[in-house]
Amino acid sequence: MLYGPDPGDDRLRKHVASWLTGFYQPSDPIKEARITITGGASQNLACLLQVFTDPVYTRNVWIVAPAYMLAFRIFDDSGFQTKLRAVPEDHGGIDIDFLKREIRKSEDKAISEENNEPKFKGTRPWAKVYRHVIYAVPTFSNPSFKTMTLNRREALVRLARDYDALVITDDVYDFLQWPASLETKTLSLDKAILPRIVDVDRYLDGGTDRQGADGFGNAASNGSFSKICGPGLRTGWCEGSEKLAFGVSQTGSTRSGGAPSQLTATFLAETLESGELQNHVLNTLQPAFGKRYQKIVQAINKELIPLGVGVPQTDRDVVGGYFIWLTLPRPLKGAVVTQRAKEDENLVVAPGEIFEVPGDNEHASFSHDLRICFAWEEEDMLAEGIERLARVIRGLQNEQDKASEATRPQVAEGESVKDFW
């Protein structure tokens, strides 16, 4: 019950390091010096911004969109309200060419404004100030449900190195994975499907300690016990280069108060040491969420796909997370479907628009999309949820058909319909 060490409970750091080594299988084991215990992914995003950014010198925060909307306020708190920029995704995840083009423009602007050094953050030996921040949820994203391909991960790390960017990823759903096939009975997978961005930064082209690099690296991974144990624990971990992991442990509030979540960190160390948590993930969570996923996708295939609803990345071998992203048939709007679903069917879904980056939806707007969650409801409720959603969509489509029938101009002989539509 004393103040904890700045980087967190040693026993938990050690167990997290070996657990991650077993799961992600990097070529070299993950050392505990790469791990800092946090108060969860949200709290640590704030800490990373406090230590590694300057609201003026750091040119932009690039956010893969659609994005986890509760992160926006965290960027706002650190002074980035007018500097948030959306980066669209395609089938493989983040659009690297778009990001490169826009970062170059941002750099040109900084040069013309002589924005050459941090304005508010002095020299601090444990920290550095990055010129850019890139925020992503690369695996089983909330909300897009997509997984970024390995090629994109590597391209992103190279781009981050070229432009002095820190890629902050919330890797909070990685453990919640299962085979995509709806016939599979075995729904447990004990190895990650892809390296995280932070793993890529460690091995790619000489890694974080390559010649000429400052050793901080260009990636920070926010892990969390929220999705695999319980969000009320308020405990997570941050992985990065040893310099970065130490740097974030030196956030002012941690230096004063000691590691966040010190008490619950000791409980979690115990569950990892005994193997109870690993067992819970593998034998309870993955099968339970995998079953729910199978039920909801069967219902989506039966009820929604015939209505013209689209689902991303249907060619994957492994899926996971909590959410599925649905693209509605045009011209249906997510906000209208959401409202009708609540009013007529007592069904809660999230409209795509709330995941747009504030102030920048020009290249990434989601007014025709929805996010649904399959993790919360019991398995036997999910098909009915989708049937209710299908009723709402069918109802709106019928209304549209009737409305356009009423306004359809009469086509005279010799004229074709396309002259009018």
Ligand SMILES: Cc1ncc(COP(=O)(O)O)c(C=O)c1O
């Ligand atoms: C992408 C993402 N990041 C962060 C969080 C919050 O994580 P934590 O409870 O560890 O702060 C969530 C929870 O919904 C999330 O989906």
